[in-house]
Every structure is written in C-alpha cells, then in structure tokens.
Amino acid sequence: ILTAFTTDMDPVWRSAVEELAVHDVPSIIGSVPAVESFRRIWQERHGCQADIGMEQRIFRADRVIPPRHTSGTPRWAEEEDLPLLTSWIAAFAEEALEAVPREEAAEQAEQFVFSRSILLWEDGPHPVSMAAAGRPAAGSCAVQHVYTPPEYRGKGYAENVTASLTTELLKHYAFCTLYTDLSNPTSNAIYTRIGYEPVADSRVVTFTYS
Known part of the structure; x- marks a missing residue:
C-alpha cells in the first residue's frame, strides 16, 4: 500500500511515481486529489485497471x-x-x-x-x-x-x-x-x-x- 498525500503533480512527485514504475503497486490510499493524480499516471504507464475502494473522511479533534x-x-x-x-x-x-x-x-x-x-x-x-x-x-x-x-x-x-x-x-x-x-x-x-x-x-x- 502506498500512502500519498501530495496534492499536485510537481516534478518531485512525478519522479517518485517514475521510480515506482518497476513495481506492481497493488493499491494506494491518500487524499482524493493525490490518489487521482497518481492513478492517471499509473494507468498511463501500465495500462492496468483501477477500481475505487473505500471512500473515507479524515477528522480532527482538539477538544x-x-x-x-x-x-x-x-x-x-x-x-x-x-x-x-x-x-x-x-x-x-x-x-x-x-x-x-x-x-x-x-x-x-x-x-x-x-x-x-x-x-x-x-x-x-x-x-x-x-x-x-x-x-x-x-x-x-x-x-x-x-x-x-x-x-x-x-x-x-x-x-x-x-x-x-x-x-x-x-x-x-x-x-x-x-x-x-x-x-x-x-x-x-x-x-x-x-x-x-x-x-x-x-x-x-x-x-x-x-
């Protein structure tokens, strides 16, 4: 599982995706913008099928x-x-x-x-x-x-x-x-x-x- 919380496809992020290209990443979880950016590049590189799993909301409490x-x-x-x-x-x-x-x-x-x-x-x-x-x-x-x-x-x-x-x-x-x-x-x-x-x-x- 790859955890991705980057919010845009800057050169550093794209380079990290390229380095992973030699692996068959089974799944990713992260913020919706980051996951969707990763999914698009990954499918371009591998021609694989991508299925959406659980949709989650992250909450925070200070009190x-x-x-x-x-x-x-x-x-x-x-x-x-x-x-x-x-x-x-x-x-x-x-x-x-x-x-x-x-x-x-x-x-x-x-x-x-x-x-x-x-x-x-x-x-x-x-x-x-x-x-x-x-x-x-x-x-x-x-x-x-x-x-x-x-x-x-x-x-x-x-x-x-x-x-x-x-x-x-x-x-x-x-x-x-x-x-x-x-x-x-x-x-x-x-x-x-x-x-x-x-x-x-x-x-x-x-x-x-x-």
Missing part, C-alpha cells in the same frame, strides 16, 4: 463536546477481556474493513490491552462498546476500532466511549484524528457531535494487472 447522556461508564480493557475483544475486533474488521484471521484479531487484542490503549464502555455487568488508540505521531494520536455490537447500537454507547477515549488522549496529545467510512452517515454524525471536524477526504484505489 471534546460532551456527548448525549447514556447509562454506563468507561474503563480500560483488562486481560480477562481478551476473548471478547478478539471477537469484537474480528467483527469490526469484517464489517468495516476486511475479514482478518482470528489469530490476527487475538494478537491485536493483546497489543491493545497490554499497551493500555483500548477503552470499553460498560453498562451493567457487560461491556457494550469499545474504542482504541493507535498510530501516535507528531503530537497526535488516532482513534480507531470504534465498535458496538448490533444488539447494543442506537443507545449512544459509541459516542460516549469515543468521547471518553478522546478526552484521555488529549491529556497527552495536541489533537486526535479519526477516519470514517463516507458510506456510513451514522458514524460521521456521531463524531461531529462530539467535536471532530472534517479535514480531508481520502480514497482507496486498487490496481489489477493483466
């Missing part, structure tokens, strides 16, 4: 707007939560990204728990939603893996767990980032209500070579 009230409280995930987290991470990947093997989901769950970077929302005796932190860089940290099982949706759990995690992260970072699927208006609305503001749109393009 948290208190979310609508719901029952329950946040807590950091613990080792005993690993079986549940493994199932939720696998379900999240299948629903929002692409399916991952259970072993990979279990490894991700362990990394989140032992780095103390996954927050659960608990209502009564059971967790009902989760959100994780990752990709810290340049004074920021991303919120990811926001997931609520279908039977618990529509009650404000995702909104509250995301707001709680963002509040914790802003104690240590200047701002938080978050990616959403543009085809899911519910999640986009949730995040804007708690203070996330859109920064740019990104696009995934995959290439098929004959």
Whole structure:
C-alpha cells in the first residue's frame, strides 16, 4: 500500500511515481486529489485497471463536546477481556474493513490491552462498546476500532466511549484524528457531535494487472 498525500503533480512527485514504475503497486490510499493524480499516471504507464475502494473522511479533534447522556461508564480493557475483544475486533474488521484471521484479531487484542490503549464502555455487568488508540505521531494520536455490537447500537454507547477515549488522549496529545467510512452517515454524525471536524477526504484505489 502506498500512502500519498501530495496534492499536485510537481516534478518531485512525478519522479517518485517514475521510480515506482518497476513495481506492481497493488493499491494506494491518500487524499482524493493525490490518489487521482497518481492513478492517471499509473494507468498511463501500465495500462492496468483501477477500481475505487473505500471512500473515507479524515477528522480532527482538539477538544471534546460532551456527548448525549447514556447509562454506563468507561474503563480500560483488562486481560480477562481478551476473548471478547478478539471477537469484537474480528467483527469490526469484517464489517468495516476486511475479514482478518482470528489469530490476527487475538494478537491485536493483546497489543491493545497490554499497551493500555483500548477503552470499553460498560453498562451493567457487560461491556457494550469499545474504542482504541493507535498510530501516535507528531503530537497526535488516532482513534480507531470504534465498535458496538448490533444488539447494543442506537443507545449512544459509541459516542460516549469515543468521547471518553478522546478526552484521555488529549491529556497527552495536541489533537486526535479519526477516519470514517463516507458510506456510513451514522458514524460521521456521531463524531461531529462530539467535536471532530472534517479535514480531508481520502480514497482507496486498487490496481489489477493483466
């Protein structure tokens, strides 16, 4: 995967594309202008097919707007939560990204728990939603893996767990980032209500070579 956030086809950018020409790049992700510029040159060079994948919106939060009230409280995930987290991470990947093997989901769950970077929302005796932190860089940290099982949706759990995690992260970072699927208006609305503001749109393009 090539990440491209350049916004114009200047000589340096074109030179970088030329250097990649000896490789079969499987896919790219980046800002829409950069991805489209790359796609045009790449198809000229290779005559390959280009298919548009997920359309995403990148958000940024410098503060948290208190979310609508719901029952329950946040807590950091613990080792005993690993079986549940493994199932939720696998379900999240299948629903929002692409399916991952259970072993990979279990490894991700362990990394989140032992780095103390996954927050659960608990209502009564059971967790009902989760959100994780990752990709810290340049004074920021991303919120990811926001997931609520279908039977618990529509009650404000995702909104509250995301707001709680963002509040914790802003104690240590200047701002938080978050990616959403543009085809899911519910999640986009949730995040804007708690203070996330859109920064740019990104696009995934995959290439098929004959």
